[in-house]
């Protein structure tokens with residue numbers, strides 16, 4: 058009888074435990090519920106964001122535009138003190154951090170890491186100190202139309218999720234080549250959003266292709282001559298060491314973006330790369346903002362990549378809190394220097410890696426060998442991810458300007474070039490107008506040896522040319538646009 062009672066109790070306990078376990082946490086994300094294998098579609102993503110906003114006064118869900126296929130571009134704002142409008146946010150004096158995922162919709166790690174983080178902050182009130190001096194803007198999917206071109210084979214070498222979106226937009230344009238020319242409606246909406254909220258610190262999350270190595274996460278951080286000196290100093294001496302240290306402590310050491318000097322031989326070293334402003338990181342540099350590029354390693358499984366991204370997001374927000382004053386000051390100072398010192402000086406426009414300047418770095422790689430291919434007859438590169446190797450290789454860290462322009466005080470733009478003026482307005486460039494007809498002695502360019510590239514690129518036809526500066530008297534009618542370079 059005694060043992061029957063015990064058995065009875067044990068049974069009751071089991072039933073209780075079972076019912077507890079089957080009561081699923083309502084705040085698990087789609088990704089967590091899928092055992093870290095799948096990522097939610099657009100609709101499920103937006104619904105989760107809306108639920109967060111309904112449940113927490115710290116979260117506001119809004120849209121910053123509409124895609125060509127009619128989907129809202131989602132924006133989640135997280136603020137502990139309920140500052141959600143651009144005016145409230147500016148008045149708060151807090152650091153505005155923008156995190157965006159899915160600019161290339163198949164590279165979607167940032168969406169699942171970000172949804173978990175917003176949930177943990179706003180619903181579970183974990184790590185609330187991350188919002189003490191920071192307001193978080195989170196775009197879970199930027200390329201929403203590309204995201205819904207969903208399938209298992211969109212990034213064939215990427216180790217999860219099971220299905221994913223597509224790289225380019227519904228109009229077959231690559232958003233991460235469009236920051237400056239702003240042809241995509243999504244990018245035009247993004248630029249308006251950027252100028253309304255003026256984030257101080259930004260992050261763009263991707264998954265990379267190419268070589269094999271141990272790092273889960275690699276990064277691009279602009280700190281060359283394309284960056285204003287105060288911002289450059291901050292990136293080099295403060296932000297980069299802080300994030301590298303924190304991520305190494307968490308077991309996810311970081312490496313600079315793996316751009317090989319020779320794609321078939323890691324031992325020849327890594328090269329630095331200056332991002333032009335058509336890329337997110339390069340656009341950040343011309344706007345005097347740090348736009349940190351995350352490139353996760355496609356061969357690592359999805360759970361590992363999302364976990365690393367989650368850790369990184371926490372440390373990114375930690376940095377924004379810890380250096381809040383410094384970030385605000387560095388951004389202000391860079392803006393001031395640009396306005397005061399740019400006219401008359403030379404602005405570098407194009408760079409190449411210097412092969413004179415290198416340092417030796419430690420690189421956590423894997424063994425590789427070149428094997429002759431029976432099919433093609435040439436060499437084939439084979440990596441052995443089970444044979445970990447510490448390489449000491451050169452890093453060509455410096456890029457030098459190979460083209461520049463002397464910045465004038467003003468540019469004059471004929472009023473009929475409305476398409477150009479519209480683009481400048483998107484970048485929040487102030488346009489003045491000539492009030493009267495005027496003839497002026499101006500410097501301009503005459504183009505020669507113009508060569509069009511045979512194939513179009515991103516909807517445009519690239520052109521190469523030489524130019525010669527000339528001075529001439531020109532007539533400018535009233536209404537001509539005037540753009541000051543300060």
Ligand SMILES: [Zn+2]
Nearest residue numbers: 161164263264
């Ligand atoms: Zn990408």
